[in-house]
Amino acid sequence: MSEGLFGIHGKALEIRSQRIGMLASNIANAATPGYKARDVDFAAALSARLGGQETDGAIGSATRYRVPLMASLDGNTVEMATEQSAFAENAVAYSATLSFVAGKVERITRALRGE
Amino acid sequence: MAGPLNLFTVGQRAMSAQLVRMNAAASNLANAGSVAASEGEAYRPMRAIFSEQLDQANGLSTVRVGGVIRTDAVAIRRHEPGHPLADENGDVWASPVDENAEMVEMLDASRQYRNMVEALSTAKQLMLETMRMK
Numbered sequence: 001m002s003e004g005l006f007g008i009h010g011k012a013l014e015i016r017s018q019r020i021g022m023l024a025s026n027i028a029n030a031a032t033p034g035y036k037a038r039d040v041d042f043a044a045a046l047s048a049r050l051g052g053q054e055t056d057g058a059i060g061s062a063t064r065y066r067v068p069l070m071a072s073l074d075g076n077t078v079e080m081a082t083e084q085s086a087f088a089e090n091a092v093a094y095s096a097t098l099s100f101v102a103g104k105v106e107r108i109t110r111a112l113r114g115e
Numbered sequence: 116m117a118g119p120l121n122l123f124t125v126g127q128r129a130m131s132a133q134l135v136r137m138n139a140a141a142s143n144l145a146n147a148g149s150v151a152a153s154e155g156e157a158y159r160p161m162r163a164i165f166s167e168q169l170d171q172a173n174g175l176s177t178v179r180v181g182g183v184i185r186t187d188a189v190a191i192r193r194h195e196p197g198h199p200l201a202d203e204n205g206d207v208w209a210s211p212v213d214e215n216a217e218m219v220e221m222l223d224a225s226r227q228y229r230n231m232v233e234a235l236s237t238a239k240q241l242m243l244e245t246m247r248m249k
Binding site: 013018020021022023024025027028029030031032033034035038059060063080084087088091094095098101102105 | 132165167173176227230237245
C-alpha cells in the first residue's frame with residue numbers, strides 16, 4: 001500500500017537507507033587490507049526500482065566498486081574524504097526525502113481527520 | 116559471530132577493531148625503551164591483523180580482527196657492559212620499536228574510530244527521525 005501512497009519518495013528512502021549501510025561499511029573497513037570500497041549509483045538504483053525491481057535487486061544491480069583517486073599499497077580503496085562527503089550528502093538527501101514522506105503522512109492524516 | 120549484521124554491529128565491531136589497533140600501538144610505545152638479556156627475550160612490536168567480514172544477506176561488511184601478531188623486526192644489540200641484563204659479551208638487546216611509526220598508527224586508529232562514531236551518530240539520528248515520523 002505504501003508503494004502508491006509515497007510514490008517515488010518511499011522508494012528513494014529505501015535506497016538512501018541501504019546506501020547509509022554501504023557507506024558505513026566502507027568507513028568501518030578504512031584500515032582493512034585489500035578491502036574494496038563500494039557505493040550505490042543512486043540514479044541507477046532508483047530507476048531500476050521504479051522499473052519494477054525489488055529493492056534488493058535494484059541495489060545489487062546498481063552497486064559499483066569505487067575507483068580510488070590514488071591506489072594504496074595494501075589494496076584498500078577506502079578514501080576517507082570521499083566516503084565522508086558521500087555519507088554527508090546521502091544523510092542530507094535522506095533527511096530531505098524523509099520530510100517529503102512525513103509531509104505526505106501529515107496530509108493524509110489531516111484528510112482522514114477531516115480538518 | 117552469529118546473527119545478521121546491522122548498522123550498529125558494523126559500527127561497534129569497527130570501533131573495537133580500532134581499539135585493538137590502538138592498544139597494540141600503545142603497548143609498543145610503552146615498551147619502546149625496554150631491553151632484554153637475549154635476542155629471543157627482546158620485546159617485538161605487535162600489530163593487529165584486520166580482515167573484512169561481509170554479510171551476504173544485506174551487503175553490509177564490517178571488520179574482523181584476525182589476531183594480534185608479533186612483527187619480525189630484529190632486536191637492536193647494544194654494547195652496555197655495566198647493564199645488569201648484559202650477557203657475557205656485555206651486550207643488551209633493545210626492543211626495535213619505531214616510535215614515529217607507532218605514533219602515526221595511533222593517530223590513524225583514533226581518527227578512524229572518530230569517523231565511525233560520527234557516521235554512526237548521523238545514522239542513528241536519521242533512524243530516530245524516521246521512527247518519530249507520525
